[in-house]
Amino acid sequence: MTLAAAGSEIERLIALLARLPGLGPRSARRAALTLVKKRETLLLPLAAAMAEVGERVTVCSVCGNVDTTDPCTVCVDASRDPSVIIVVEDVADLWALERASVMRARYHVLGGTISALDGTGPEDIGIGRLVERALDPAVREVVLAMNATVEGQTTAHYITERLEPLAVTVSRLASGVPIGGELDYLDEGTLAAALNQRRPFR
Amino acid sequence: MTLAAAGSEIERLIALLARLPGLGPRSARRAALTLVKKRETLLLPLAAAMAEVGERVTVCSVCGNVDTTDPCTVCVDASRDPSVIIVVEDVADLWALERASVMRARYHVLGGTISALDGTGPEDIGIGRLVERALDPAVREVVLAMNATVEGQTTAHYITERLEPLAVTVSRLASGVPIGGELDYLDEGTLAAALNQRRPFR
Ligand SMILES: [Zn+2]
Ligand SMILES: [Zn+2]
Numbered sequence: 001m002t003l004a005a006a007g008s009e010i011e012r013l014i015a016l017l018a019r020l021p022g023l024g025p026r027s028a029r030r031a032a033l034t035l036v037k038k039r040e041t042l043l044l045p046l047a048a049a050m051a052e053v054g055e056r057v058t059v060c061s062v063c064g065n066v067d068t069t070d071p072c073t074v075c076v077d078a079s080r081d082p083s084v085i086i087v088v089e090d091v092a093d094l095w096a097l098e099r100a101s102v103m104r105a106r107y108h109v110l111g112g113t114i115s116a117l118d119g120t121g122p123e124d125i126g127i128g129r130l131v132e133r134a135l136d137p138a139v140r141e142v143v144l145a146m147n148a149t150v151e152g153q154t155t156a157h158y159i160t161e162r163l164e165p166l167a168v169t170v171s172r173l174a175s176g177v178p179i180g181g182e183l184d185y186l187d188e189g190t191l192a193a194a195l196n197q198r199r200p201f202r
Numbered sequence: 203m204t205l206a207a208a209g210s211e212i213e214r215l216i217a218l219l220a221r222l223p224g225l226g227p228r229s230a231r232r233a234a235l236t237l238v239k240k241r242e243t244l245l246l247p248l249a250a251a252m253a254e255v256g257e258r259v260t261v262c263s264v265c266g267n268v269d270t271t272d273p274c275t276v277c278v279d280a281s282r283d284p285s286v287i288i289v290v291e292d293v294a295d296l297w298a299l300e301r302a303s304v305m306r307a308r309y310h311v312l313g314g315t316i317s318a319l320d321g322t323g324p325e326d327i328g329i330g331r332l333v334e335r336a337l338d339p340a341v342r343e344v345v346l347a348m349n350a351t352v353e354g355q356t357t358a359h360y361i362t363e364r365l366e367p368l369a370v371t372v373s374r375l376a377s378g379v380p381i382g383g384e385l386d387y388l389d390e391g392t393l394a395a396a397l398n399q400r401r402p403f404r
Contacts, residue, residue, distance in 0.1 A: 007269045009258055013251045019244055020225075020233040026386075027224035032255075033294055034223055036268050039256055042221055047252035049215045050237065054245045056211055057238055066238050067209045092235055184228075 010036065062133075064109030064126060066091055080104045083140040085133060087159065089113055089147055092184045097145060100191035105143070108133065113151035114158055127159060134168050143198055144172040147182045171198045212238065264335075266311030266328060268293055282306045285342040287335060289361065291315055291349055295385045299347060302393035307345070310335065315353035316360055329361060336370050345400055346374045349384045373400045 010032055018028035035043040059065075060072035067073050074080065074094075084105035088094050094107050110125040122128070134142055142163055146152035160170050174197030183191070212234055220230035237245040261267075262274035269275050276282065276296075286307035290296050296309050312327040324330070336344055344365055348354035362372050376399030385393070 007259065007271075007275065009251065009255050009270055010268065013248075013255050016244065016248045016251050021236055022229035022232060023222075023224055029294060029297060030224060030386075031222040033268075033292075035252065036255065036259055036293075042218065043252055043256045046215075046218045047249050047256060049211065049218050050245055050249035050252070053211050053215050053234075053238065054241055054249060057209065066212065066235075068211055069209075073209065090235075091238075092231065095231060184232075 063107050064091070064111055065094055065107060074106060077104075080106055082106070082138045084143060085130070085139055085141075086143045086145050087130060088145050088183070089152060089155075090184070093145060093147075096184045096186065097191060097195070100188045100195060102192040102195045103143075110155070113146070113149075113155040115151050115154075122158060122162070125155070127162060130159065131162055131166070134163055134166050137167075139168055141169045141171060143195075144170065145183065145195075146172075149182070173198055265309045266293070266313055267296055267309060276300075276308060279306075282308055284308070284340045286345060287332070287341055287343075288345045288347050289332060290347050290385070291354060291357075292386070295347060295349075298386045298388065299393060299397070302390045302397065304394040304397045305345075312357070315348070315351075315357040317353050317356075324360060324364070327357070329364060332361065333364055333368070336365055336368050339369075341370055343371045343373060345397075346372065347385065347397075348374075351384070375400055 013035070014025075014028045014032045017023055017031050018025050020028075023031060035046070056068045057066055058068070058070050060067055060070050060075055062071045062075045065072040065074055069076070081104055084103065085108050086094075086097060086103065086105050087108045087110065088097065089110050089112065091109055094109055097103075097107075108126070108130045110127070110130075112120055112125045114120055114122055114125065130142075133139065142159075144156040144159060146156045156172060163170050173194040186194075215237070216227075216230045216234045219225055219233050220227050222230075225233060237248070258270040259268055260270070260272050262269055262272055262277055264273045264277045267274040267276055271278070283306055286305065287310050288296075288299060288305065288307050289310045289312065290299065291312050291314065293311055296311055299305075299309075310328070310332045312329070312332075314322055314327045316322055316324060316327065332344075335341065344361075346358040346361060348358045358374060365372050375396040388396075
């Protein structure tokens with residue numbers, strides 16, 4: 001869409017906003033207009049927050065979480081149980097589990113799943129690093145908190161095989177997670193129940 | 203929501219994103235994560251675009267459009283018919299009519315409607331400035347392109363009364379606009395038809 005009446009700067013802002021998940025072209029226009037109208041209270045603070053996140057936020061070299069420190073706040077938190085690693089596909093899943101706040105453990109963010117279709121192999125999603133972490137004698141349990149999708153469960157099975165020789169218990173979320181569902185869509189209560197009822201992988 | 207695992211910078215970004223129309227808390231988290239992952243291609247360009255819009259975009263002192271120049275691109279566009287002013291409630295409606303691109307005229311953005319409930323009077327929405335503009339002998343027609351809502355039509359009636367003593371034709375959009383509907387939700391074809399079939403106000 002060419003929007004000569006709005007000036008190329010606003011057009012560019014709309015085009016970039018439309019690339020955010022959840023915003024289509026129309027809602028991107030609404031958002032841009034809201035930003036222009038709320039220059040002091042929303043536009044400038046948001047621009048500053050983005051610049052700051054862009055400058056300061058990094059990926060944790062231990063677990064794959066995003067934070068302003070490396071290792072991240074979760075990894076260096078001494079009050080967390082060092083014997084449990086919860087494996088998730090995505091940072092959004094880590095956030096979802098933290099909101100459920102039922103286990104004070106550490107995480108391992110895969111950043112994807114094994115997928116023959118996409119050509120994503122075990123090493124593309126940091127399973128090697130997970131095995132290394134699980135070799136630490138302090139680690140006694142690895143909780144597989146994958147999505148209940150074909151790819152998620154394929155990945156969970158593969159990880160279980162890789163961890164079989166190790167002295168760790170591999171568990172998975174209870175079947176409270178709906179078949180085909182994605183973790184990040186679930187309410188805190190369901191996630192808490194699924195974590196509390198976790199059981200050995202097989 | 204406290205999200206200690208994400209760092210206060212990302213939490214602040216999520217809180218600001220959630221204030222955009224169309225984004226709830228969950229989609230704001232998704233958007234923040236997308237931004238972090240697409241630092242170079244989305245986060246930094248968006249931060250820059252916002253800063254630039256914040257620095258350069260201003261409200262046109264003639265018509266109320268937003269642009270980087272004052273008067274705006276539309277107001278100084280010599281190729282537009284200087285005899286017609288299209289009155290709209292909001293800049294989003296101006297954009298919608300420009301997309302329909304059926305009339306090359308100028309606009310007057312009210313920035314609201316007369317509303318006894320909200321205590322918004324005629325002078326709060328720049329009707330005085332519209333009357334002044336309509337006094338220009340070059341102006342021969344004022345097209346009222348209000349939303350087909352009670353407030354929009356109340357405002358249209360009031361403007362018609364104010365313009366009655368003047369030597370201008372007051373017209374309104376054809377009844378192609380659905381009752382209770384809002385301009386910015388309509389497709390280009392419907393808007394084009396409504397503009398082409400405009401008729402005298404009463
Ligand atoms: Zn970490
Ligand atoms: Zn203007």
